[in-house]
Amino acid sequence: MAKIHRQQPATRAFTPLILAVALQGVPLAATGLALLPLPALAAAEVRDYRIPAGPLSAVLARFAATAGVQLVFDPAPLAGRSSPGLQGRYTLDQGFERLLRGSGYRWSERGAGIYALEAGSAEAALAMPETTIQASATGGGADIGYQRPVSTSTTRLGLSERQTPQAITTLTRDQVEDFRLQSIKEALRAAPSVTVEQTETDRTQFTSRGFDINSFQYDGMGMPFVSTTLVGDQDLAEYEQVDVLHGANGLMSGTGNPSAAVNFVRKRPTAEFQARLGASIGSWDNRRVDADVSGPLTETGKVRGRFIYAHDKGNSWLDRYGHEKNIAAGLVAFDLSEADTLTLGFSQHNSDANGSSWGNLPLADVDGNPLHYGRRSSSIGQDWTYWNLDTQRVFGEFTHDFGNGWRGTLTATGVTERQNADMYYIFGVNGDDATAFGDHSASKAHQLIGEARLSGPFQLFGRDHELTLGASYGRTHQKLREKILAEDGYYPTTLSGSLAGVPEPSLQYTDDIGHTQDFTDRQKSLFAGARFELVDDLHWIVGARMLSADASGLSYGADYYTRAHGEVTPYTGLVYDLSPQWSLYASWTKIFSPQYSFGLDGRLLDPLEGKSLEAGIKGGLFDDRLSLTAAVFKTEQRNVASTSVFAGSRYLYDTTDYQSHGLELQVSGEALPGLDLLAGYTYVRIDDADGERARKFVPSHSLRGLATYRLPGLPQAKVGARLRWQSGIENDNNSRIHQNAYALVDVLGSYDFDEHWSTQLNLNNLTDRKYLLSLYNNATSGNYGAPRNATLSVSYTF
Structure with missing residues (x-):
């Protein structure tokens, strides 16, 4: 649109x-x-x-x-x-x-x-002007710097970043290449207001504005059943940019969530031939090769294709841990007529990890005394543990131009995900003694999501307005089976032995339903949104989504059942243009989101409910080459999963109510000729129902910044730096488990030999800072982040 x-x-x-x-x-x-x-x-x-x-x-x-x-x-x-x-x-x-x-x-x-x-x-x-422009916008190969228009699929109403009454961060392909942000978690570590909570070697959560992000989209298609946990080291090779829509997003992404929605914008086939080959080698024997080829497949250009491949393999600073990833994606776009375009795509992601851990290093003993480790490489992952993830995704998109600015889109996405893992977990450290749990799990999930959307302009009272209507349906089915030690799977071990390496236990499949899953989730929704031009400089954005959801089956021996019918999530916002360069905005939305975690009673938790408000100012400097945003926000949320206990093979959660408020500042674009940057500061405070500070594992203050500069006397050379700083964090239940404030500095230098060949050197954690990756959800275990490391890369562009 x-x-x-x-x-x-x-x-x-x-x-x-x-x-x-x-x-x-x-x-x-x-x-x-x-x-x-x-x-x-x-x-x-x-x-x-x-x-x-x-x-x-x-x-x-x-x-x-x-x-x-x-x-x-x-x-x-x-x-x-x-x-x-x-x-x-x-x-x-x-x-x-x-x-x-x-x-x-x-x-x-x-x-x-x-x-x-x-x-x-x-x-x-x-x-077909719109079709060609769209292909360029989402898949062009030009050097676009650090400021790129937000994808129309991210805001759902086709709004520009300036006209969206919420803060937005766009991570461009240039930033990904400059700072080697090859995975989802590495890219989001660069996004202001987002905290990456890597709780284990192969599972990661994300928070924004103090709450979990559970809305992940692909070209605007919400994946409503994906949990807050990212499994594996998922790669960004097939994506052109990543948009982060801050704050509650029920109109845009299926359920109202007060944190953020993350939209991965696919690379698209281009009307002109372009190709890029890359290779890199880095610390711990990390190696990567990738290729991206795109262009017309017929003389007329009415059929266009794109092929993307990446292979990434290496070890880690963590003892015994290594990974291998293989990514392949193909897309074909057909111009069926002057008004119709069909795009089909397929991708295969294989992420295999060895030396994986379930949980991390114990950070406290049974009496709450903190445990310290001299070596950052310490890990409870074993030679025999692994976590393999295989994801296949197929999608189709049909667009029809009705004329007069009206466009219809039909989109369908199918996902198959297979996981296999042998895991080792220890807890209850008393001196050197501890308890271990061994587990093998195999799971398979199928997901199908479809959406129909119609949008276009209309006139009312002599003014131009915009309307979007749509409907979506999604279904997922998941099956899981485990094998454990006879009886309950627990056995004695030692902390020192676990760090040095223990032999693989003898595991056997169990038919106990307490170690299996077999359930189905379904969601369907209707949504409508409009942008009204009330007067020349005042715009009103309003809409609502009506959601129905149900789930049935068994999960770890408990009924997996939930039902919500006709739940309406309203959204409204105002944008006032102070001048062509500056705008004020405010927005409000209701929060409603089904939950798929279990409560202490063994039943699925009640849905999240609440409301979210945001107000701010957006502007542009230097002919809009530099964008600025300042936002304040306040959120009230009920039924949030908080403290947990581990029972059998699963976590059970208690719930509480939270209020949060904060401030976000962001700047992106070209600050000076040759100087591109993205930087942001975030302050957030979360209080519980008693008014006490809560979720202290989320930093109250954080600063993210990255910049590159082309030397004026030597334009072939580029230097850059990246800063990540956050205030101290701690466990809500044990303040002795904490991480002091820290800053990480990365630097880079690149040189273009000619219009084809380029080389680059990246140095990460330049000061060799030692720090814990996360204390997410008041965890009593954690791993240390990577020490100083380097990557040398070379690329050839056709």
């Missing part, structure tokens, strides 16, 4: 960048227009363009001004057409070609640095 932008009077939007001519085909001299003198740009000169998305006419105006030429055209025929902007290095002709591709227009030079737009042939005028 095209982005929505408030139309400005022509004199405000274009003067003096564009002088619009209403008469097509009339010689320029005959118009009698006085053109402002601007220096002409040599056609062969390459310039760096950082032009944000917007209406096509406004983007063309900014391109002409940046290029130093004059452009004359009639903006009326371009009304309603949007453009993803232009990011990267282009000649004048290349820039015009990319911006006008599929528009039905061509450019011509009139001399003296003056250019004019002319209507092309009737065939060119039917070349």
Whole structure:
């Protein structure tokens, strides 16, 4: 769906960048227009363009001004057409070609640095402008820096970042490549306001604004049954960018959750051929090769394809731990007609880990006394433990352009996930004595999700507005079986023996339903949202989602049953434009989210409920090359899973009510010529029902920042740095289990030998800081983060 932008009077939007001519085909001299003198740009000169998305006419105006030429055209025929902007290095002709591709227009030079737009042939005028622009926006290969338009699938209503009444963070492909953010957890460690809680070697949780993130989307398709836990080291090879929509997001992602929604935007087939090959080697014998090839598959370009591959293998700073990942993805896009596009895709992710641990190093003994470890490499993972994950994902997307800005989309996604693991867990340390639990599990889950969406503009009371309607359905079925030691699976061990390595116990399958799962989840919803232009500078965003959910089956011997029917999650927000560069906003939403953890009574927990409010200001500097956001938020939430006990093969949770409030500051884009950055500060405080500070494993203060700079005297060279700082954290129940405030510094240097070859060196944890990765959910176990390490990489771009 095209982005929505408030139309400005022509004199405000274009003067003096564009002088619009209403008469097509009339010689320029005959118009009698006085053109402002601007220096002409040599056609062969390459310039760096950082032009944000917007209406096509406004983007063309900014391109002409940046290029130093004059452009004359009639903006009326371009009304309603949007453009993803232009990011990267282009000649004048290349820039015009990319911006006008599929528009039905061509450019011509009139001399003296003056250019004019002319209507092309009737065939060119039917070349599906939105389809081509969309492919470029989500899958282009240009160097786009650290500021990229948020995907239209993230905000659901097709809003720009400025017009969305919530804070948004976009992690671009450039940032991923610069700082080697190859996995989901590494990328989200760079996102302001997100805390990555790596609780084990192969399981990770994420929090934002103090609460768990459980909304993960792929091109805007919510995965409502995915828990808050990420299993394995899932790779980002097939994704172009990652958008984080901060705060409650029930309208956009299926259930209202006060933390954030994370949207992984797929790479898409491109209209032009592009390819990139990469290889790297790093500390602990880590090695990686990857390839990304895209382009037209037919002469007409109506069939386009993309293939992505990555192989990643290596060891770790942790004793006995290593990994191997293989990723392959293929996508094909078909232009079925001038109005219809079909995109099909398949991906295979294999993530195998050896030396895995279930739980981590015990941080306290049975009396609550803290335990300390001199070696950061200490691990309870064994030579025989492993955790293998195999994920297959297939998707199809059909879009139809009804004309007049209306577009329909049908999307379906199927996921099959298989897990196999041999695990070892210890607890109850008393001196050197401890208790161990050995477990082998095998599980398989099938998931199917479909969505239909219709969106477009309409007029009411003489103003233009935008409407989105949709429906979604999802179903998942999961089966799991375990084998354990005879009886209950527990046996005596020692802490020192576990650290040095213990032999594999003899495990056998059990038919005890207390160690099996077989259940089905179903969700269906209807949603509607609209953006109303109340007056020229005031916009109202309003919508609601009606959700029905049910679950049935057995999980670890307990009934897996929940039912919610017709639960409505309303959402509303206001955006007021102070000027073309600055906007104030406020939003409110209800929180409702089914839970799939078990309470102390052995039943599924009641749904999360509450409300969330947010207000802030957004702006742009330096012709919008630098974006700024300041936001305050407040959340009330009931029935939150808090303290837990381990019973048999599962955790049982008590619940409590929480209130949180905080502040977020964020800046992204080009601060100075050649200086790209993303930085953010977050303050959050969470209180329980008694008004006492709670969830102290979440840092109250955190700072994230990364920046790169191209040396002005040596443009082939680039240097960069990354900072991660957070205040101290502790266990709510035992303050002696804590991690003091710490800062991590990473640096990089890269050099482009020519337009094809490039090399880069990354140094991480430059100061070699020792720190615990997480104390998530008041954990009494944890692992240490990686010490100083390095990665050397080389890439070839065709």
